[in-house]
Amino acid sequence: MSKTRYERPVIKKLETGMPNKFGTKTEYEPLTHIDGVAVNDLIGKYGSPLFVISEKTIRSTIKKAKKAFETRYPKVQFAWSYKTNYLNAVCSIFHQEGSWAEVVSGFEYDKAINLGVDGRKIIFNGPDKSEQDLTKAITNDSLIHIDHLDELYSITELAEKLNKRPRVAIRVNMDTGVYPMWDRFGFNYENGQAWDAINKIMHSEKMELVGLHCHIGTFMLSPFAYGIAAAKLADLALALEQKFKHEIKYIDLGGGFASKNTLKGSFLPGNDTNPTFDDFAEVISTALINSNFKKDKLPLLILETGRALVDEAGFLLGSVISNKRSSTGRRNTILDVGVNILFTSFWYDHKITPAQSFTHYSEDTCLYGPLCMNIDVIRESTTLPLLNKGEHVVIHNVGAYNMTQWMQFITLRPNVVLIDMDEKPHLIRSKESLENMNSMEKVPNHLERFDK
Amino acid sequence: MKLRKNVAVSEAGLLFNPVNGESYSLNPIGVEILNLIREDKSPEQIIKVILEKYSTDKATFEKDYFDFIGILEHHNLLESHEETNA
Amino acid sequence: MKKRTLNIAVTGLNAIDSPGPGVSVIRALHEAASFNVNIIGLSYESLEPGIYMHDLVARTYSIPYPAAGIDTLLARLEYIHEKEKIDVIIPNFDAELYPFIKLEPKLKAMGIHMFLPTLHQFEERHKVNLNDFGRKYGISVPHSKVLYDLNTVHSLPSEFSFPMIVKGKFYDASIAYSIEQVKSYFNKISAKWGLPIIIQEFVHGTEFNVTGLGDGKGNTIAAVPMRKQYITDKGKAWGGISIADEKMLDMTRKFLKNTKWRGGFELELMKNKDGELYLLEINPRLPAWIYLAVGVGQNIPEALVNLALGEKVKPFSTYSVGKMFVRYSWDMIVDREEFEQISIYGEL
Incomplete structure (x- = not known):
């Protein structure tokens, strides 16, 4: 017998506000495919995070x-x-x-x-x-x-x-x-x-x-x-x-x-x-x-x-690194997408949807990026279903400015994939490597040695 | 660890705490765990039951379980240790 | 002839100390002579009193806040329509009008009727545009100026005399007696509601309100002026009296004729000591005191429903003057299960 899909247990105080069953349903619609290509396959092949552009x-x-x-x-x-x-x-x-x-x-x-x-x-x-x-x-x-x-x-x-x-x-x-x-x-x-x-x-x-x-x-x-x-x-x-x-x-x-x-x-x-x-x-x-x-x-x-x-042609795929709880009991979720590649999160409340199906149960969540920097917040507060570690999310409308204003900071910049008119993905910019970064640097002779 | 007396959980996942008048909602797995707690199951037993039924691993569920218990305590839904021992 | 029964959905069930108009609109609909009603409540929060008034509201559904987006609202309305076969929706909040106006053609295609101002009318009457509005339609409004920059405050004394009113884009207004006060309110209000800030001439006088209904072709279907007699600390009328003032009715008819306003409205007017009338604000929906209009002989919600259904409506020509409304609050006893039902399932 196959096992039931796991979802973590939650208990929420009943507020007098909106019941969660259809609260912000559009944000809940999962986006499992972009132009016919499965988000899971894209991440499997090109890694996470990943920029995807729809031709x-x-x-x-x-x-x-x-x-x-x-x-x-x-x-x-x-x-x-x-x-x-x-x-x-x-x-x-x-x-x-x-x-x-x-x-x-x-x-x-x-x-x-x-x-x-x-x-x-x-x-x-x-x-x-x-x-x-x-x-x-x-x-x-x-x-x-x-x-x-x-x-x-x-x-x-x-x-x-x-x-x-x-x-x-x-x-x-x-x-x-x-x-x-x-x-x-x-x-x-x-x-x-x-x-x-x-x-x-x-x-x-x-x-x-x-x-x-x-x-x-x-x-x-x-x-x-x-x-x-x-x-x-x-x-x-x-x-x-x-x-x-x-x-x-x-x-x-x-x-x-x-x-x-x-x-x-x-x-x-x-x-x-x-x-x-x-x-x-x-x-x-x-x-x-x-x-x-x-x-x-x-x-x-x-x-x-x-x-x-x-803007609308750009998607940023990411994965859940961890679910935590703040000192005040609030749900915090850490994604592998940081403000270093999503500059526009300083101006917009980006629409973020899960990339897999889920139940209607949800939690108010603060979404953090992976950087060890306090400013690395993707959404201060959004209602999301109960994402497990390793599950994927899709950030919408990221095609403008992010792939020009991004910075190599703490981590390397990810792959960018274009999905063509026939729904075929193409790598259009490779992720950076340590070699790429080091190739631009020079260390003067007198700094080459130190005690190991 | 015990659920506070009088705390009622409906099948729909509604929990009412008559002591302070607060209402809560739970998802199905949350209801399941509360019922197991009510049946005086130990954490080990609860973890075993859940792992048999759901597609998850021990490390993930243990973390979520203790987080859930923490929130029940935060909302004052469990009897404190002194009360339990008394 | 047997009267038909209409399924009418109504929002604004928050009959609290700063009340929404929903419950008053529903009372009016129950007294309609031309149809019977089955009322479907649409609520945003589970403690809106109207939800629990089972003799007035047959069934209530929660609907998403406008911030959730038009598509979300439409999906929810489609679900409710499937169960209830809604004939007419009467939205009663300013904030929800934008999405409902945008949805009007789609809802119409589903067989749901509304009678709302056009998007152009809705935008044009906004506070920020009131000066242009007054000029365009030949209606006296207090002189106002829209400010985006604190540095432009110093030029105000050449245009305005003190005191002047400093207003926020959506809410808040303070009376300033010096430039220092203007600056301080500018900062306070803009921190809360953003820019711009509106500076408005202060008109001394007495405040009046007119509620009514325009048919979208420039005709006045209904108009009832009221003088507030008792005002709560939230500025809401707790008691008021219908009055006969030709000037007010003239201004209302002019407003409707020139703008071809479609739907219900409330005008906020100020009359100075020389008897001159100024239009302070246009609320693009029925007010919470709408039941007074019914009490004096103009069932405006009934007429609005008939207009929404595309029927010819004869304009009201008279109303009783000197009738009062006195508002009261009422504690209902509600079972916890009902609150839980609406909270969890969004239906009661």
């Missing part, structure tokens, strides 16, 4: 986003924000889907070029572009988005030296009613800096001003600020046309669209309340179409959204 989800998300904008506005171009996730396989999916590259450092720029991206389809943003970086970008005819006057002057000099006419845009910051106002990047709209920069570029005649760019904030929970931003950029473009008879080719509204994650402290889950691509597309398209651009002169609309395109 299907990436492609369907970018298609959804494109459709939302293209049905409302005639000319739309997405540019993949490398900093959000610059694993080569991930970038390549976006490039196959027609996205350009949006980079913010020489490192990211080289990554895009190495992947084979046409230099003319790379948008180079950010405050830190070295002379070397700019030379490369000018030579490749990339789109350089100028952040400050020092950069403007550097480009003017390089243009002369290289005898090229760089294609540039300026980054504009502005008051869109959003708090905090991002005024550290680019030139301010309200105080006239932006207009001043435009005049400098037009008078120098060394560059071709092809676009106007802004990026108003991050994890935006209301689409309306984008309408204000689009209208202000349109005004600038029209003023430019009037004064210089020069038409810009594009308006780049940056990124910042919220994903389906739930910010800490939110009352309602992000999946229910955060705006959809349709919401953003409606506001932005309406603002541009209602501006004073002539019908056949509408500029190309560029979007650099990152987080909202890739």
Whole structure:
């Protein structure tokens, strides 16, 4: 006779609140397979913890986003924000889907070029572009988005030296009613800096001003600020046309669209309340179409959204190391997933589900990571079924920023697997080894020996 | 180790402590263990019964068992040693 | 003709010292002339008194908090619907309106009717947007300003005179008599409810409330103004009286005509010493004192149910003036088994 599945005994005080049988049922639904591949098999083959990326989800998300904008506005171009996730396989999916590259450092720029991206389809943003970086970008005819006057002057000099006419845009910051106002990047709209920069570029005649760019904030929970931003950029473009008879080719509204994650402290889950691509597309398209651009002169609309395109495609699989009890009797569960690889747990209450079936009995649990550091908390409080040591969990919506902002701290970074359209897993980044780490280090001769 | 007198456990896993008016809920294995305690089974006997029935190992269950007993004590559901010895 | 019997699910069964409207709504439904009811209670906590009022509520089911997500709520409602064949749901909490509004089309497809404001109406009437709301619809509201940054506090005296009200995004309000006090309340309230903080002009006067019902096309189906006579330390009316004030009714009709408000509502109004009316807040649901409206001749919950079912409803034209409600509390005797039943199984 086979034995009954074991579950540890629990006793809970009856509260007057929600009975646990259907408390937060969605969090309870086990996720045993990702795109048809069993979580257990993935961990068996690639170890735990493990990042898993769904190619299907990436492609369907970018298609959804494109459709939302293209049905409302005639000319739309997405540019993949490398900093959000610059694993080569991930970038390549976006490039196959027609996205350009949006980079913010020489490192990211080289990554895009190495992947084979046409230099003319790379948008180079950010405050830190070295002379070397700019030379490369000018030579490749990339789109350089100028952040400050020092950069403007550097480009003017390089243009002369290289005898090229760089294609540039300026980054504009502005008051869109959003708090905090991002005024550290680019030139301010309200105080006239932006207009001043435009005049400098037009008078120098060394560059071709092809676009106007802004990026108003991050994890935006209301689409309306984008309408204000689009209208202000349109005004600038029209003023430019009037004064210089020069038409810009594009308006780049940056990124910042919220994903389906739930910010800490939110009352309602992000999946229910955060705006959809349709919401953003409606506001932005309406603002541009209602501006004073002539019908056949509408500029190309560029979007650099990152987080909202890739967050849902990323899963982090982990395992239970131990169940403990705190001094106050609270259940603590230690996972092998720490904040070193799940940076976003500082901002979000990530949805976490077990990877195997279970009963409806549950406990309020604090989920800790494996690091010997007090800050290593994945969820301060969540209701989870009774997980046994060695059982697996799936952390949802981790595709954005975790695989770029992760750090090698205390432990090594894990494997990353991509599940393709045919539900076949591929290793796309190997876990780190001691040899990898040591290969970058050198010990001076006089430190090589010590008493054993 | 004894369950406090008057502590009633229903089949649905509901436990009412008439001394302080608190109610608790238990999962089925919790009810099973409470009933074994009520039958004056020793920890060794209880561990044996559970290991025969459920797919788990001794180390895991022993740890969970003593943790469970600790919580029963925490909620004041067991008679203290002095009372038992008296 | 035999009256039909409707299965109506109602939330807000917390008839406690800061009461939810559920029990009053249920009493009104039992007195409906156009139908009989079988009431299904929907509860969040197992000590909501309505759960145990078996002469008013046939059966109660626990439902998940809005924080659990819309899908969880829908799954639970599907389960309840399978057992009870719900015709209409009347949600009575501000916090649950967002998920219910979002679920309206899905529930409708299942045969469950509601009569709620649109998401646009629900968002537009939010405190943060009250200034724009007043301007757009030509309704006097106290001047207010939304602040995100403590440093902007110093510019306030050019726009407002003291005292001014410092309000939180969801709850809390304090009256400040100096910039120092504004700063201190800004910090206190933002620590609790986050940003923004709303600064509102202080209007001296007497507070009034109007409850009513809009048909979503701009028509006033019902409107009853009330003056609170006794207020608890939680600011809730413990006694009130129906009044006849054309100005208030005019403002209510204007509000409904201009916004095309759909569903029940409560307006919080302030009348200053010159007799000018200001709209302080719009609650997008029926108030706990709704039974007074029934008592003066306007059974608003009944009309709301009929509108939800797509029937033509004749607007109420009169109500008795000078009728009072006096609230009282009542200790029920409940068996432990009932509490355990709802706690463990979520059904009673």
